[in-house]
Amino acid sequence: MSRISAPSTTGLSRRSFMTATVSAAAAAPLLSSPTRAEKPAATRSGLRETVAVSLRINKQPYELSLDARTSLLDALRDHVGLTGTKKGCDHGQCGACTVLVDGKRVLSCLSFAVMNDGKEVTTVEGLASSDGKLHPMQQAFIDHDAFQCGYCTPGQIMSAIGCVNEGHANSEDDIREYMSGNICRCAAYPNIVAAVVQARDQARGT
Amino acid sequence: MRPFIYERPTDVSAAVAIASRFTTEDDHPTRANAQFIAGGTNLADYMKLGVAAPNRLLDLNRLEEPALRQIRVTDDGVRFGALVRMGEAADHGEVKRRYPVIADSLRLAASGQIRNMASLAGNMLQRTRCEYFREPSWACNKRVPGSGCAAMEGFNRQHAVLGASDACIATYHGDFAQALIALDAVIRAEGSRGAREIPFARLHRLPRDTPHIETDLAADEIITAIEVPALPWARRSRYLKIRDRESYAFALASAAVALDLDGDSVREARIALGGLATVPWRAGEAEAALQGKKLDEASAGAAADAAFAGAEPRQHNAFKVELGKRTLVRALLETRDMKV
Numbered sequence: 001m002s003r004i005s006a007p008s009t010t011g012l013s014r015r016s017f018m019t020a021t022v023s024a025a026a027a028a029p030l031l032s033s034p035t036r037a038e039k040p041a042a043t044r045s046g047l048r049e050t051v052a053v054s055l056r057i058n059k060q061p062y063e064l065s066l067d068a069r070t071s072l073l074d075a076l077r078d079h080v081g082l083t084g085t086k087k088g089c090d091h092g093q094c095g096a097c098t099v100l101v102d103g104k105r106v107l108s109c110l111s112f113a114v115m116n117d118g119k120e121v122t123t124v125e126g127l128a129s130s131d132g133k134l135h136p137m138q139q140a141f142i143d144h145d146a147f148q149c150g151y152c153t154p155g156q157i158m159s160a161i162g163c164v165n166e167g168h169a170n171s172e173d174d175i176r177e178y179m180s181g182n183i184c185r186c187a188a189y190p191n192i193v194a195a196v197v198q199a200r201d202q203a204r205g206t
Numbered sequence: 207m208r209p210f211i212y213e214r215p216t217d218v219s220a221a222v223a224i225a226s227r228f229t230t231e232d233d234h235p236t237r238a239n240a241q242f243i244a245g246g247t248n249l250a251d252y253m254k255l256g257v258a259a260p261n262r263l264l265d266l267n268r269l270e271e272p273a274l275r276q277i278r279v280t281d282d283g284v285r286f287g288a289l290v291r292m293g294e295a296a297d298h299g300e301v302k303r304r305y306p307v308i309a310d311s312l313r314l315a316a317s318g319q320i321r322n323m324a325s326l327a328g329n330m331l332q333r334t335r336c337e338y339f340r341e342p343s344w345a346c347n348k349r350v351p352g353s354g355c356a357a358m359e360g361f362n363r364q365h366a367v368l369g370a371s372d373a374c375i376a377t378y379h380g381d382f383a384q385a386l387i388a389l390d391a392v393i394r395a396e397g398s399r400g401a402r403e404i405p406f407a408r409l410h411r412l413p414r415d416t417p418h419i420e421t422d423l424a425a426d427e428i429i430t431a432i433e434v435p436a437l438p439w440a441r442r443s444r445y446l447k448i449r450d451r452e453s454y455a456f457a458l459a460s461a462a463v464a465l466d467l468d469g470d471s472v473r474e475a476r477i478a479l480g481g482l483a484t485v486p487w488r489a490g491e492a493e494a495a496l497q498g499k500k501l502d503e504a505s506a507g508a509a510a511d512a513a514f515a516g517a518e519p520r521q522h523n524a525f526k527v528e529l530g531k532r533t534l535v536r537a538l539l540e541t542r543d544m545k546v
Contacts, residue, residue, distance in 0.1 A: 047209040047261065068212040068263070071250070091251050095319060104322045110250045111323065114212050115243070115265055163318060166293070180453035181317020 051114045057082065058126025068114055073097045075113035076123060084124040084154050088183075095182035098155040098162070099123050105162025107181075124154035127161075136202045137161050140195035148186035156182045160196045169200045208259040214268045218396050221264055222426055226398035228262050229425035234418065236333065238425035242266050244289060245324035247316070248332045256342045257333075257349060266325075266428065274430060279304065283435040286326050288428070292382070293321035305434065306544075307388065307443035307462050311381040314447045317454045327429040329382050330393075330409070331421065335456060336365065336376035347373045348417040363522040364456070367530070368483035370518055374417030376484060377456075378410065383486035384462040384478040385445060391434045397427030406432075410485040417484075439466040439474075441546045446537040447480070448529065457481030459530040461537035465501070472496045475538075479513065482530045489513040492534065506538040507531070 050065045057080060064079055073090070076082045076099070088096030090109045097109040100122040127135035137157050140146070147153045159182045163169050168178035175196045176189070184192065215221035221242070228240035235241065241260035243249050244267060252258035266289065274287040279300040286295060295301055296312035316324065338344040338356040345354035357365055357375055365375040383406070391406040409421050423429070443464035449455040460480035466473040475496045477489040492513035499505040510531035517527045 046211045051212055068210055069207045069253075091254065092247055092320060095317065098319055105319050106323050107247070107319045110247045110320075112212070112243075112246065112250060112263075115246065115267060159319060162322075166297075166318070168318065177453050178318045181319050 053114050053117050055116060055119060055121055057121045058123060066113055068112065070113045071109050072111045072113045072116055073108035076108060082123050082125050086151055086154055088152065095159055096152050096155040098158040098182065100158060100162060103165065105159050124157055137199040140199040143198065144191045144195040146191040146195040147188050152182060152184045156184065156192055160199065163196065164200045164203055169196055172197065207253050208261060210260055211262045212265065213262065214265045216268055216270050218269055218271060218428055218430060221266060221269065221428055222396055222398055224264055225426035231424070233425035235423050235425045236420055237418065240264060242428060244328045247320050247324045248328065252333065255340055257340060277301065281436055283433060286432040288327035288430050288432065289325050291322055292316065292324045292326060292329055293318070295326060296321060303441070305389065305440050305443065307440065307445050307464055308385045310445035311385040311462060314445060315381040326382065326432060329380060332380050333420065334376035335379055339376055348376060351418045361522055362520045365520060365523050366482060366484045367517040367519050367523055367526050368479070368487055369412055370484055371413045371415065373415050374413035374484065375520060377481060378483060378485050379456040379481065380486065381445065381447060381457065381460060381480055384460060384480040386432065386434065387486040387488045388462045388464055388476040388478040389434050389437060389440060391432055393429055394431040394433065395423060395427045395429050397424050407488060413484050437464065440464045442467065442541060442544050444537065444541050444544065446533060446540065448533050459526060459533040461534045463537045463541045465541050467542065470500045472499055472501050477534065479530060479534065482526055491515065501538060501542050503535065503539065506535040509538065510534040
């Protein structure tokens with residue numbers, strides 16, 4: 001259903017291999033369904049029509065054709081193949097799906113993709129520079145061992161970048177308060193706070 | 207999720223026109239076929255759960271009127287455009303300085319991500335998180351009129367002790383609304399029958415025997431602005447929120463307080479209570495009890511007793527009466543001691 005106009009920016013890795021496999025598997029049933037292909041869109045009610053959505057994701061343009069019900073999270077994971085953004089609760093309670101939209105951290109599970117038409121989306125895959133150098137926040141999470149299972153980590157990192165950019169990382173108490181929308185079941189919280197402090201200081205040049 | 211048609215009107219009158227074409231006068235906004243969406247943090251969640259099922263979604267985020275996105279603070283008061291995000295209002299320097307209770311109520315609500323998404327008008331209109339309302343297999347008079355209320359005999363620890371009825375005990379969870387009702391805010395709305403002002407205190411309806419009717423709004427009416435009148439002594443105001451965990455949780459009990467003090471004694475008090483009632487709750491009896499009195503632990507306690515004189519606890523939420531009183535006493539004393 002989705003048409004991807006930009007190649008994946010990741011190099012050859014286990015992750016990109018898995019991503020490609022998942023995307024192909026997801027697309028196959030739709031492409032091979034003759035009943036769907038024979039019905040021209042114009043005769044259907046508007047409720048059954050797909051919507052066109054343009055997104056810039058990690059500085060690459062994407063033109064997607066989606067069911068209007070598709071969340072931004074599902075568009076990223078299932079239609080673009082960027083599975084770094086995680087689905088935790090899918091109800092806005094855990095923060096695992098946090099991405100930046102026009103530079104602001106938001107929950108991609110509670111936003112319909114179509115509402116983000118024309119916007120700039122940054123996911124965890126878009127943080128490292130093209131030479132593979134990690135974003136300071138990614139490096140800080142490694143330096144401080146700020147995760148155990150890692151499932152919440154992409155959301156934590158995106159939220160932490162938003163938190164620092166908003167100016168809400170002035171103290172450890174501030175960081176705890178303004179990062180409270182990101183739940184870590186492994187409870188790596190002290191390490192996460194330490195990582196945010198390091199990346200904040202690096203961003204300030206102190 | 208039920209399929210929906212997505213539309214993106216570019217000004218308020220166009221949005222009203224579409225809504226009015228696809229709704230009737232008898233439709234209530236939360237049950238209409240055509241519904242408005244702004245941040246989506248509440249509506250998208252309820253559409254996923256099957257609690258809300260519009261078949262036409264009107265996205266208000268592309269409305270072009272600049273005032274919808276502006277905060278204007280003047281000596282007459284503050285005017286918030288309806289599409290201002292919670293986080294922007296919480297961080298606004300003049301709002302923090304002149305109306306700390308407003309900034310606090312927003313800062314202590316939801317999470318950083320949700321505050322970046324949720325509009326102020328949407329936040330005011332947020333629907334209850336009653337577990338029995340959220341899950342469509344339970345009986346719920348608010349979700350399906352006449353189906354009963356599973357919360358009455360259920361696990362009602364989170365539920366309201368004020369403003370409940372035999373049909374519904376679901377809590378109104380908003381925080382911002384408590385600051386607004388305490389400060390006599392006014393809502394501006396536009397619909398097919400024209401523009402009007404609604405005192406914030408009249409926006410939400412008590413559940414009585416029609417809990418599915420939540421507000422005074424028509425299905426084609428859009429809130430465009432929230433106005434809070436000037437109140438110079440609102441610099442002495444705060445919002446105290448008590449929760450099961452320290453952050454990112456709904457209030458078990460909260461208090462919005464603003465005090466006009468003459469030395470130790472109270473010229474005027476404004477008090478609202480959150481997490482305890484079915485609608486935003488102004489505690490007029492507590493305000494009256496304090497007027498002209500020296501504010502100390504005893505008079506604050508008497509005011510709290512007055513606020514909860516009509517409380518109706520259920521099996522699991524009786525603790526909220528005492529918690530609510532203590533929350534109000536602490537909020538009053540902390541507000542008294544603010545350096546302004």
